[in-house]
Each structure stands twice: as C-alpha cells, then as structure tokens.
Amino acid sequence: MVHWSAEEKQLISSVWGKVNVEECGAEALARLLIVYPWTQRFFDNFGNLSSPTAIVGNPKVRAHGKKVLTSFGDAIKNLENLKATYSKLSELHCDKLHVDPENFRLLGDILIIVLAAHFGKDFTPSCQATWQKLVGVVAHALAHKYH
Amino acid sequence: MLTAEDKKLVQQVWEKVSGHQEDVGAETLTRMFAAYPQTKTYFPHFDLNPGSDQVRGHGKKVVAALTNAVKNLDNMSQALSELSNLHAYNLRVDPPGFSSQLLAQCLQVVLAVHLGKDYTPETHSAVDKFMSAVAAVLAEKYR
Numbered sequence: 066m067v068h069w070s071a072e073e074k075q076l077i078s079s080v081w082g083k084v085n086v087e088e089c090g091a092e093a094l095a096r097l098l099i100v101y102p103w104t105q106r107f108f109d110n111f112g113n114l115s116s117p118t119a120i121v122g123n124p125k126v127r128a129h130g131k132k133v134l135t136s137f138g139d140a141i142k143n144l145e146n147l148k149a150t151y152s153k154l155s156e157l158h159c160d161k162l163h164v165d166p167e168n169f170r171l172l173g174d175i176l177i178i179v180l181a182a183h184f185g186k187d188f189t190p191s192c193q194a195t196w197q198k199l200v201g202v203v204a205h206a207l208a209h210k211y212h
Numbered sequence: 213m214l215t216a217e218d219k220k221l222v223q224q225v226w227e228k229v230s231g232h233q234e235d236v237g238a239e240t241l242t243r244m245f246a247a248y249p250q251t252k253t254y255f256p257h258f259d260l261n262p263g264s265d266q267v268r269g270h271g272k273k274v275v276a277a278l279t280n281a282v283k284n285l286d287n288m289s290q291a292l293s294e295l296s297n298l299h300a301y302n303l304r305v306d307p308p309g310f311s312s313q314l315l316a317q318c319l320q321v322v323l324a325v326h327l328g329k330d331y332t333p334e335t336h337s338a339v340d341k342f343m344s345a346v347a348a349v350l351a352e353k354y355r
Contacts, residue, residue: 181324194247
C-alpha cells in the first residue's frame with residue numbers, strides 16, 4: 066500500500082481543486098496523440114487526427130479526455146485503495162482495449178506538463194514531485210490486473 | 213527524426229529562455245532531485261539543498277551543453293561527441309534512455325511553467341523529440 070503524507074495529500078487536493086477537468090483532460094489527451102503519434106492506434110474511430118490542429122479541435126478527443134481525467138478524480142478520492150478502485154478499469158484496458166501500460170506512464174507525464182503550463186510557478190518542485198508519485202501510482206494500479 | 217519545423221520550434225523556445233539559462237538549469241535539476249530521488253545517487257559529492265551553488269553551477273553546465281546541441285541540430289553526434297564519451301566512460305549514468313527521460317521531463321515542466329500557453333502541443337512535441345535525440349547521441353558509446 067502506498068503511503069501518502071499529510072503534505073502530499075494537501076498538494077494533491079489543492080491542485081485538483083483548481084483543475085478544470087474538461088479542459089485539462091482534453092489537452093492532456095490531445096498532447097498524447099500529438100507528441101506520441103503511435104498512441105493514435107487506439108483511436109481509429111475518432112475521425113480526423115491528421116494534424117495537431119485537427120486533434121486539438123476533435124470533439125471525440127475532448128470528450129474522451131474529459132472521461133479519462135474524471136476517472137483520475139476517482140483515484141484522488143480513493144488514494145488509500147487505488148488497486149481496488151481501478152480493478153475493473155485495469156481488466157478493461159488489458160482484455161478489451163489491449164493498451165500497453167507504458168502508455169499510462171506517457172499520459173501521466175503529459176498531464177504533469179499540462180498542469181505546469183496552467184499553474185506556472187505555483188506548480189512548485191514539491192507539487193511536481195507529489196504529482197509524479199501520484200501518476201506513477203495510478204499507472205501501476207491500472208496495470209495491476211494485466212495478465 | 214527532427215523535421216525542419218521541429219528544429220525551428222526548438223530554436224524558438226531556446227531563444228525565449230536565453231538570458232534565464234542559469235535559472236532554467238538550476239530549476240530543472242532541483243525538480244529532478246525532488247521528483248526522482250534516485251537521481252541524487254550520482255551526486256553524493258554535491259550539496260543538494262535548494263539554492264545550492266553546486267546545483268546552480270551544474271545546471272548551468274547542462275543547459276550550456278543543450279544550447280550547444282540546439283546550435284548544432286544538423287550535427288548533434290559530432291557536437292556532443294565529447295559529452296557522449298564522458299557519459300559512457302566516466303560518468304556511466306544509467307542508460308540515457310532512462311535517466312534522460314527524467315531530466316527531459318523536468319526540463320519540459322520548467323519550460324511549461326515559464327511559457328504557459330506558449331508551450332504549445334507542437335513545441336512540446338519538438339522539444340520531446342529533441343531531448344530523445346540528445347539522449348540517443350549520449351548513449352551511442354555505452355556499449
């Protein structure tokens with residue numbers, strides 16, 4: 066079980082409280098598809114992904130980004146119990162979606178860059194450290210049921 | 213790897229931080245040591261407290277090397293040849309693929325913090341590719 070200090074919990078919730086889940090989610094997913102174009106392999110039915118502009122404006126990307134980050138919010142509410150919280154999602158990503166867990170790490174790192182761009186100096190080194198830990202733990206939980 | 217457009221974007225970003233290079237370097241390393249404590253194992257001889265002169269000095273070196281790479285995007289293998297030797301034979305930092313992802317991530321966070329919206333997806337992509345290319349060159353002589 067992962068241990069979270071009071072300070073870490075504070076850094077997580079204070080950042081999360083200010084996050085626009087729809088905007089940040091859309092931006093993070095768009096950047097994943099732009100910066101690591103091979104991730105587009107999972108989104109054949111999303112329509113036009115032919116350029117950064119197309120990706121950023123694509124309504125399916127926006128909607129899915131929101132979905133993904135909303136789910137991230139569930140993790141934050143259940144920090145003490147992540148593996149259980151993500152058990153079904155983990156099975157889904159393995160058995161139905163066939164997503165290599167490496168992609169969770171990529172998305173986590175991108176989310177951090179999106180937060181940094183939004184919060185500027187307020188995204189302090191301690192903030193970043195805590196959030197890097199969080200995205201790592203989330204990625205691990207999502208990979209946990211892989212077989 | 214790097215398209216003409218990528219090279220332009222990397223050069224533009226670098227220009228935006230020229231003048232703050234020392235800060236960028238120090239902040240990148242500070243973030244790396246905070247987020248990835250394992251990276252501290254390469255600096256047992258350093259004072260790693262925030263604001264340390266050694267961290268500032270080393271950050272400045274790192275950014276100077278990257279600046280040299282930015283000036284020689286068509287020729288990075290040659291431009292970074294000395295550094296490549298150093299990393300492979302002396303420093304033997306764990307394979308650059310791994311450790312420079314950590315450094316690259318922190319550098320990107322610093323750029324994003326400073327540039328905000330201007331750190332566009334296209335710029336982000338170009339810098340990510342640039343840092344991968346640097347890592348590949350540094351790894352050339354590992355074995």
